[in-house]
Structures are given as C-alpha cells and as structure tokens.
Amino acid sequence: MNGEGARRRDVTVADVAKAAQVSKAQAARALGNYGAVSDDVRERVLAAAEALSYRPNELARSMNTGKSHTIGVVVGDIENPHFGLATRGITDTAKKAGYNVILVNTDEDRDAEVDAVRVLLDKRVDGLIIAPASSVETGHLQEVHRSGRPMVFIDRTAGNMPVETMAVDMARISREATQYLLDAGHRRIAFISTLRTDTPYTPGITLESSQIADRIEGMREAFLDAGLPFPEDLVRLNAGDEDSIRSVTREVLRGRDRATAVVASDGLIALSVVEAIQELGLSIPADVSFLMYDDFAWTRLTTPPLTVIAQPVYNMGVAAAKALIRQMEGLPPAAPAQFTATLVRRGSVGPRPAVRDVEREDVAARLS
C-alpha cells in the first residue's frame, strides 16, 4: 500500500514544485534546464522529481515549443525488405539526432497516402519522408510543400517538385543493364512490374511511378542506341499478386516469339518470377536469363546466383533522414547526394539460347 490510492494521472511539474517547496516556474526551469536557478533549488527540485519519479509530458512540451521531435515516414510496404532497409537507415539516423519515427504503410495506394500525410500533419510531425505512391497526382504533397513543412522524398520523385529526393538514377542503370543483356545477344527482353495502371503499357503512357517510368525509358534508350526495336509488348505491368506474376511470366515465355531474358522490377516479384520459370521447366540462364532490382543476400544462394541491380538503400535512408533533419533545423541543404546503382553480375544472365529455340525473324532481318 505504498500510497497507491491515486490511480493513473501522472506526476506533473506542479507536483514536483509543491514537493520541493518552490514555484511551478522554478521547478520547470530546474527540470527543463533553462533560465536561472540557484543550486539549492535545483537540488531540491531534482530530488523531488526523482522521489516522485516524475517524467515530462512530451505532448505538453511539444504543444508550446511547436516541435514534436517526431518525423513521419510514409512508404509503400515495410514488408518489402527494400523499404525495411531504408526504414532502418532512417530510424538509425533519426534516433541519433533525437527524433522518433511514426511509420505509415500505404500499400502504394494514393488515397491511403493522402490520408497518411494528413494524419501525420495533424499529429504535428516536424517533417516527412515519403516514398510517393504516385508521381502524377501530387496535390497533397504540393500542399505540404507549400505549407513549408520539411519534407524529403525517398526512392522516387513526385511531379517535378523542388523537394530533396534521395533516389538512384534509374534510367542510367536500366540502360546499362539492358545493354548488358543486349550484348549477351538478347533481343526479346521482358520487364515485369507490380505497378498498377488502368491500361496495359503502350509507349507514351503516363506512369504513376517515376521509378518504373525511368526504368522503361532506360531500356528503350538502350535498344535505341543499339539500333534495335524496343519490344514494347514485353513490358508487363499490373502484376499485382503472386498468381498474376506467375501467369504473366508464363505468358512472356511462351510461343515462338518468347522472351529470352526477364527483368523483375523488385525482390518480391522476383520470387514468383523465378518460381514460375522453374515450374516451366526452364533453366536459368541456359533457357532464360534473369535480372532483378535490389540486391538481397539470398540472391547469392540460388543456383545460379542471381545477377542484380544493387541500390544503396540503407544509405538512401540515412541521407533522407539527414537531409530532413537539416531542413527541420533550418540549415541550408547539403550538396545533393548522388546515389548510384550498380549492376552485380552473377550467374543468371547468359547468352541468348540457340536460335532454333527461339524466333528466327530477328536473324532473318539482320541478314537481309
């Protein structure tokens, strides 16, 4: 019965002040470590606080300092290790600087994102790190930006808003990777992504994701540079769940004009794509070459190990958090960091399978 009577209701400065026999103001000063306080008072207050096990109410503090020491992070899917790692980079950095992170998942749904941003703003986060679900409909983000609240984009851009963005140059690495595949003789290269669109891919279509748009653009450029026609029919979007990824994979690998190389847009898709390939009885890289975005550790364990495009995801997270913190502290932005993805050549890309196995048109065309 150690004075348990009063359930709930925390100890406040006022309580501490009373216990220490000083005014609330003095107690607050001693506790908050600001203003002038005599040693005597400080000691008494601190002792009283200790005795009552006083803990400051950060909400109250936030309310009149206007700073919540909290940042909001909005991503498409934490379950995806890509974002898992980025988030780790963000939280590690934030914690070091005394900030906490409120994490919101949007499932890549724009409405959910609008909502998430609103809620975070209502909670008065000091800043936002967002992986925009759409780089087209950016009204809500524009608004945040106009309001002057610190914000940083990660992984993707949104519109062409003047907001610091931590992302790799996708077009560049995509072109490089495509060249690599072209050099290996591939002409029918498929690209599979979960990106939701209203209509199937056609050149000139506006894509919600700057990332994906850039990747496709990079591929197109590589084909163009090589003087080859870009196989638009092999760009497959809307591969939402495992089943559709599988069926899309089967589709592109079927028929006389089948793809001889497949590029998976992220690590989650990759799993289903590879499984589908295995189920078809095709072997990598003898029958199909395979390439994926993101370098997860397990890609080294498959047989053969997978050729991947590695992105400095953790560092992007760190950089995003650092940039945001600078903004929140009113410092001028640091020199914009450039993140470069790299093509990690392992064993899943091989030469195009013998001609008998695939379409002849291409060869015929070149011989004519």
Place this chain on the structure above:
Amino acid sequence: MNGEGARRRDVTVADVAKAAQVSKAQAARALGNYGAVSDDVRERVLAAAEALSYRPNELARSMNTGKSHTIGVVVGDIENPHFGLATRGITDTAKKAGYNVILVNTDEDRDAEVDAVRVLLDKRVDGLIIAPASSVETGHLQEVHRSGRPMVFIDRTAGNMPVETMAVDMARISREATQYLLDAGHRRIAFISTLRTDTPYTPGITLESSQIADRIEGMREAFLDAGLPFPEDLVRLNAGDEDSIRSVTREVLRGRDRATAVVASDGLIALSVVEAIQELGLSIPADVSFLMYDDFAWTRLTTPPLTVIAQPVYNMGVAAAKALIRQMEGLPPAAPAQFTATLVRRGSVGPRPAVRDVEREDVAARLS
C-alpha cells in the same frame, strides 16, 4: 499574394470561430461533433473551417483527452523480415482501428530498449507492443506493467510477467524438428544463434532470450527422449556478424566429430551459414543437412529448397495489435491465442552421410 503574410502558425478553432461569428466553444463543438449545435451554426463553422482549411491539432486534443491514438512498437531489428512482417501485421491492424505506430529499433540492446520505452511513455503512447530484448532483466517492463499502461509482448516472453504474449511454443516445435533430424540419423546437430552471451553455452546457463532458451531446451528434450546425449558443444551463440557466423559454421563442420546437421536460428543467420557451407565445398543435404527458423519466400528458390520452421509472424502481429487495442479500450482480454509453428519439410534435410565420412564412436557405442 493570397494573404501570405502570416508565415507558419496554423489555423485554430478560435480562428474558425471568429470567421463563423460564433464562440470558440460552439466552433469546437461543431468541429468536434459533440454537444448540441444548431444546424445554422454547424454549417457556418464547417464552411469557415473549410475556407480556412482548418486542421485540428492532435497534440492539443491528446493533451486533454489523455489519448494519443498512438501505439509504440519496440523491436530488435526491422531490417529482419521476421519483424518486418510482424510490424506489417501490427500497423495494418492499428490503422484499421485508428491508431498510428511509432516504431523503435533496439538492435536487441537492453539499454536501447529501456530508453525506447521511456521515450514512448514520455510521448504518452496509449500502449506498447514489445519484443523484449531480454527476458531476464525486465525491470523497465515491470515498471510499465505496474503503471497500468497497456502492453503486449510479441515473439518472446519476459520474465514470467502476466502480460499477454503472442509467440509460438518454441520448445515444442524445436523438439519436433530435432526429432525429425534424429530420425534421419543425425546425432551431431549444431545450433547457431546471434544471441549475445557473456560466456559460451553450457547447460543450465541463463539465456537472455526466452526464444533461444526454449529452442535449445526443445533440442535437449528430443535427445533425451531418444535416449541420446545432447551435443552441447554444438550450441553456438554470439554469432553476431557475418564473419563470425561463417567461422562458427566452419568450426562445427570441421574435424572427425563434425556436425552433420546445422540449425540456423533465423533467416539472417541462415544466409551466412549456407554460404559458409557452400564455400566449404559441402553440399546440402548430401554432406550436411540444414534447417532454419522462419519461412521466407526465398527458401523455396535455393537448390535444394530449404526445410524451415514456419512461424505465423504476420498473424502474431495482428493478434498483438488486437490484444493491445482491447486493453486500451478497457475490454477484457480475448481467449489467449495459440500460435503454432510448423515444420516445412523441403529438401535440405537428408539422411546422415555414410559412416566413413563421420565419427564412428556413436556407432561403436551402440554396438557395444
């Protein structure tokens, strides 16, 4: 120049009230949708709010309702897909119920956890979901519990506190898995974990993690049931980073008395263990059988696909969130859910390699 003069400082109820020509109280009622408000007033207030694009300050609201609609989640490492998935389960469920999640990473460090809990409490989260870094030193958790703040443990227990805990029965599944290995003829079974300890494993040692302790206990029981001696020397803890995991793996697989089966304590370790095995030129399962905790999708892609212990991680996250929400809403706890892990037999466990290859003692002993 749209009245931009006043930088920062948000619109408050008072502003809305003035614009709508009503008292602050009435405006608050109309906006907060409580109390009695005439249609006329409500309309004017809502219109004014719209016009000024008023947004409530959740901090202020939290301050006098005492509810922040925020829950704190403390895990060891979000980068680990195990926690990534659990977190997804938590956030999905929390969002549906109108709660936000503040995520803190502890790196499995108890001091960091103490700190995390304190910060979250200071921020007045309505409840906590914690994967306790230590089930031994639980002072800070006891304190939270005593304070009456809603709390749920996930993945592990802490002490034997009467706190709802969402975790699988590790001892049971570990025993089952070990039996499976024993049935396949294995006697030298290694267990590799990152768990930090001051001293190497010896029977009776107190382990920080209830999870790991249970797994080892399960193994021991299986050996006991089979009337076989438990190979304590093959329990290897402190395999912190990739290098030490590799070297530990090499160690247990070396010599005449080497392990013929290896159990990896989680998906992250598994990667390095398998790599080390491959580097040694040993093949799975011909030379070494392999088993790991957590069923990640990539385990189906290796050759052979890996035999794993699947845990309903996402569901545990969902259940943890649901339980916490019940607590926060003052409802009585639901019937305690039981989560069962399952052994997914794929291709990485095979019979013990021919005797010539390993130690003979065991055989000799049985023949004597």
Place this chain on the structure above:
DNA sequence: CATCGATGTGAGTCCGGTCTCAATCCTAGG
C-alpha cells in the same frame, strides 16, 4: 398563461508544460 425540460450558447477552466514580466535579492563598485 405559467412552467418544465430540452436544446443552444458563450464564458471560462483545464491539460502540463514553456516563457514573459515584474518584483526581490545580492553583491561589487563608487
């Protein structure tokens, strides 16, 4: 027509801190 209960409404307090301001103390310089 007086009365009663159900709205409506505005003034003002409170939550738990931070911070301003004026009053009080002290101490060193003149």
Place this chain on the structure above:
DNA sequence: CCTAGGATTGAGACCGGACTCACATCGATG
C-alpha cells in the same frame, strides 16, 4: 554606506483543443 545591475523567483499568460457551468430560448404541457 548606497546603488546599479545581474541573479533569482513567483505569478500568470499561453499553446489549441475539450469540457463544465450558468444562462438564455423555445415549444409543449397542464
């Protein structure tokens, strides 16, 4: 010994909502 100026200190305003309370208002009841 007197006083200017810095160090202390307490009262109270304030942040932005929620909520209590006293005071109208108003239609319906007896």
